[in-house]
Amino acid sequence: MEYSKNECILKIDNVSLTLDSKIILQNVNAEIKNIVRPGMTQGQVVGFLGPSGVGKTKLFEIMAGLLKPTSGNVFVGEAQKPVAPGRMGVVQQNYPLFHHRTVMGNLEIAAKKTISDSQKRKDKIFEMLDRFHLRQHANMYPAQLSGGQKQRIAIAQQLLCSDNFLLMDEPFSGLDINMVDEVSEMICEISNAHEHNTIIIVSHDIVSTAAISDTLWIMGRDRDAQNNIIPGAKIKHTFDLIERGLAWQPDIKKIPAFNELINEVRDLFLYL
Amino acid sequence: MLTQIKPLFIPNSRNNRSVITLMIVLQVVVFLVIWFASKSTIFPTPVEIIKALGRLFEEQNLAYELWTSTWLCIKAMGIAIIISLLIAYATVIPFFKPIGFLISKGRFLTLVGLSFVFTQMTSGSSSLKTSLMVFGITVFFVTAMVSIIQSVPKYEFYHARTLRMNEWQVVWEIIVLGRLDQVFEVIRQTFAISWTMLTLVEGISRSEGGIGPLLLNQQKYLHLDAVFAIQFVILLIGILLDWGIGQMKEFFLPYSSLTVEK
Ligand SMILES: Nc1ncnc2c1ncn2[C@@H]1O[C@H](COP(=O)(O)OP(=O)(O)OP(=O)(O)O)[C@@H](O)[C@H]1O
Numbered sequence: 206m207e208y209s210k211n212e213c214i215l216k217i218d219n220v221s222l223t224l225d226s227k228i229i230l231q232n233v234n235a236e237i238k239n240i241v242r243p244g245m246t247q248g249q250v251v252g253f254l255g256p257s258g259v260g261k262t263k264l265f266e267i268m269a270g271l272l273k274p275t276s277g278n279v280f281v282g283e284a285q286k287p288v289a290p291g292r293m294g295v296v297q298q299n300y301p302l303f304h305h306r307t308v309m310g311n312l313e314i315a316a317k318k319t320i321s322d323s324q325k326r327k328d329k330i331f332e333m334l335d336r337f338h339l340r341q342h343a344n345m346y347p348a349q350l351s352g353g354q355k356q357r358i359a360i361a362q363q364l365l366c367s368d369n370f371l372l373m374d375e376p377f378s379g380l381d382i383n384m385v386d387e388v389s390e391m392i393c394e395i396s397n398a399h400e401h402n403t404i405i406i407v408s409h410d411i412v413s414t415a416a417i418s419d420t421l422w423i424m425g426r427d428r429d430a431q432n433n434i435i436p437g438a439k440i441k442h443t444f445d446l447i448e449r450g451l452a453w454q455p456d457i458k459k460i461p462a463f464n465e466l467i468n469e470v471r472d473l474f475l476y477l
Numbered sequence: 478m479l480t481q482i483k484p485l486f487i488p489n490s491r492n493n494r495s496v497i498t499l500m501i502v503l504q505v506v507v508f509l510v511i512w513f514a515s516k517s518t519i520f521p522t523p524v525e526i527i528k529a530l531g532r533l534f535e536e537q538n539l540a541y542e543l544w545t546s547t548w549l550c551i552k553a554m555g556i557a558i559i560i561s562l563l564i565a566y567a568t569v570i571p572f573f574k575p576i577g578f579l580i581s582k583g584r585f586l587t588l589v590g591l592s593f594v595f596t597q598m599t600s601g602s603s604s605l606k607t608s609l610m611v612f613g614i615t616v617f618f619v620t621a622m623v624s625i626i627q628s629v630p631k632y633e634f635y636h637a638r639t640l641r642m643n644e645w646q647v648v649w650e651i652i653v654l655g656r657l658d659q660v661f662e663v664i665r666q667t668f669a670i671s672w673t674m675l676t677l678v679e680g681i682s683r684s685e686g687g688i689g690p691l692l693l694n695q696q697k698y699l700h701l702d703a704v705f706a707i708q709f710v711i712l713l714i715g716i717l718l719d720w721g722i723g724q725m726k727e728f729f730l731p732y733s734s735l736t737v738e739k
């Protein structure tokens with residue numbers, strides 16, 4: 206498969222985080238490069254795995270510019286500017302929406318920031334509603350929607366107002382198998398809509414995440430000689446799934462090498 | 478039948494309308510029977526109360542006194558809502574936090590003790606009563622609002638910030654618009670408090686009349702039937718206004734009742 210990894214579009218540079226004198230993250234380093242495939246638009250999907258409570262959500266908040274790290278920095282885009290809130294789309298774990306606004310109102314307020322012409326804004330919103338099968342819910346309030354529907358609105362809201370990056374915390378949790386497939390498809394579709402589109406998925410669902418990722422980050426902590434956890438998580442392992450021939454494969458779950466990968470990741474989890 | 482009655486005693490169970498109606502009617506009937514049957518010297522019978530009510534309307538101008546009191550309450554409520562909201566919203570700015578904190582501590586002061594200070598600061602019975610009421614409502618209102626504002630979860634702020642809102646827009650969207658339904662709830666609660674303060678405040682400054690002095694007078698002459706009649710009317714109007722506020726909330730904020738288990 207022909208591809209190349211070009212310029213760096215996201216760089217986590219020596220990020221550390223201490224909360225209430227508790228070391229959460231210690232010297233986290235990682236980068237995402239623009240993947241280019243001749244003759245097609247190829248975005249990036251990074252699966253971000255790790256045990257519960259290790260610090261995934263915290264790093265995620267730092268990447269989004271919402272939480273200031275104790276030290277270190279996150280740079281985004283070709284120009285490698287320090288991240289600021291709003292540049293990264295963020296879909297949080299519980300898909301928050303403005304409960305006092307209808308679906309339409311929620312999308313409208315997001316689109317206002319990026320599209321000033323009101324007719325263009327309307328067109329774009331309706332395009333989103335159709336894409337996510339939400340048109341018939343346009344005038345409902347979030348309280349009247351299912352979890353899956355809320356998630357799609359939260360995604361649509363972020364897509365309307367961020368450039369290229371989308372961070373998703375637990376996008377598969379609480380969804381049935383069909384919905385997981387649907388969300389997976391949606392993630393691939395979004396990532397391939399623009400060369401620089403990059404989606405980072407935080408998840409506990411190793412299989413679903415690995416199936417659509419081109420790269421896996423595994424976050425964990427070191428252990429001392431007595432097998433006790435040393436505080437301060439970092440990205441301990443990075444899997445390049447393209448190199449292994451496990452990226453962009455439609456029927457990936459049937460490939461034996463994929464199952465080996467999953468087992469490899471599972472084994473790693475025992476020592477994180 | 479039994480299968481329909483059983484859920485009435487199970488927590489959080491849902492019951493159909495006719496069963497609930499029947500239950501309420503039964504409870505009221507039992508209550509009335511006990512009331513009629515009791516030969517208590519303290520509690521007047523319903524008939525005595527109704528008679529007293531008629532007398533109060535004819536001889537004591539009850540309707541007018543009621544209007545005076547209700548108007549005082551509504552006026553004080555309106556002023557207090559504006560002042561309280563301004564103070565409460567201002568507490569998102571660190572500089573104003575201590576003021577909100579201090580004002581909420583005013584709940585522990587008594588209005589009777591403050592009446593002298595307020596008399597010095599105001600001119601006339603009407604403005605004295607209004608300012609006492611406004612003070613009494615504001616301290617509770619600010620307390621409730623500040624606690625609502627403090628308990629807004631972090632992820633809501635994050636959500637607004639990821640949508641490129643600046644901090645003023647975040648406050649407008651999350652604290653002001655996003656909590657309007659709760660403001661209505663606070664209005665309801667503090668209205669009930671203000672309604673109970675009313676007779677006390679009117680008792681402090683009696684020259685303009687109102688339901689408070691009327692009640693105190695009847696009590697002085699031990700007209701217990703009249704006292705109960707007035708209490709009954711106060712209760713009724715209170716419930717009515719409370720219901721009105723609830724209706725307004727439904728009307729202006731249709732989303733507010735969507736998450737409630739019916
Ligand atoms: N305000 C805080 N003060 C101190 N420690 C905190 C604070 N918030 C979170 N933590 C700690 O930071 C650690 C990382 O939390 P984080 O939410 O990032 O975990 P996570 O990897 O996302 O877990 P999960 O997969 O369960 O969502 C946890 O151990 C938590 O106890």
Ligand SMILES: [Mg+2]
Pocket residue numbers: 261262374
């Ligand atoms: Mg988490």
